[in-house]
Amino acid sequence: MSMSVGGDSTEDKPLSDINTTPLVDVMLVLLIIFLIAIPVVLQTVPLKLPAVRFDPTQTKPENVSLSISTAPDGTCAVYWNTSRVGHQELEDRAVAKLKAEIARQGGVGNPALELPEAHIRGDVNVPWQCVGGAIYTMQRAGFAKVGFISEPPPGGAVVRT
Known part of the structure; x- marks a missing residue:
């Protein structure tokens, strides 16, 4: 954080500005980490599963x-x-x-x-x-x-x- 006191102005109030550069840097690093990590977590084997709840049983006398x-x-x-x-x-x-x-x-x-x-x-x-x-x-x-x-x-x- 930075703070300016006085200067040319006649006011005795301190001037405070928040330095957002470190905050933005941290957020960008986290964004890059998540962009790299999410595809690794979401890798799956592409499958097409059958749309069947069950197959009817073929009952044979020898079974x-x-x-x-x-x-x-x-x-x-x-x-x-x-x-x-x-x-x-x-x-x-x-x-x-x-x-x-x-x-x-x-x-x-x-x-x-x-x-x-x-x-x-x-x-x-x-x-x-x-x-x-x-x-x-x-x-x-x-x-x-x-x-x-x-x-x-x-x-x-x-x-x-």
Whole structure:
């Protein structure tokens, strides 16, 4: 800040002027920093996401339907259709189902071989470890497609065009 006192004038009042040059310098430096930093923060991968809320499930008789909930004692309860299965029984059934389906379609040499899918319905309150364990078991058994079945939002399905 600068201050002038007296001079040629006859008034005894001090004259005070604010030197705005340092303030402008600081503001310009901050503006330059923000102009450089904002594009770095806003870099994203350009994606075009599908305008679909969910895809309708193609239910085939060979697909496996698993339901996962929490048992009253707090453990994971996995159901193959409607019968409760343990971890080892789930893997054994999945391997047997896959082998039977491959044999039914003419073996692995069949070029039109369509493997069954595993559809998992998980309760909202189930811990992630329960669902993750079922996914891992089904993939280890040989199921290439493991998907989730969810409740559609109100308003119905949006169909892809």
